[in-house]
Amino acid sequence: MEDKNIDKGCCCHTSKHRSEKEYKDLMNRLSRIEGQVRGIKGMLEKDAYCPEILVQVSAVNAALNSFNKVLLANHIRTCVADDIREGKDETVDELVKVLQKLMR
Template sequence: MAKEHDHDEHHHHENASKPHVHSEASLKQIVNRLSRIEGHVRGIKTMVTESRPCPEVLMQIAAVRGAIDKVARIILDEHLSECVARAALEGNIDTEIEELKAALDRFLP
């Protein structure tokens, strides 16, 4: 039986100006990665409470930082390929680019 596209297949969230729509598969991938990062951070907290050597803790923090950067890259890639492309088709690319620039100003050091 063919499944029609419905609300269950897409995630909708409101930002300041318009809804974003992302595939369920994409959201699941991102949420799974974030859950693993969350568990890793709890592990680091345990290492600290157990007074594990600082270099070990720092190596684990570096691993979490790398994992967070990977999630950010996935989100940015999807934003460029889906959201910015959609904005171009809908004629509001200037607004989308300004929002992206503002987000990158906060995101990048």
């Protein structure tokens, strides 16, 4: 269930230009995660032992958390910092809402 305020954003942002380095890093992380998920699917198809699957699921969760940390840090360093400099305090409210969702 997505919060419609997050999708639209509390500020005027609807997209984000990323540097080539940032884009490649995020895409590489997601590709590795995608491969891990396919590996888990393969384990299930081959009737792997449950604890082995659970360990791999834990690794995917850790990789997703790492992805979130990198994306959040980049967001704070760019969008949030720029908006605060421009006096757009509503971006802080948006960030607080996102952090609350991440900490569930």
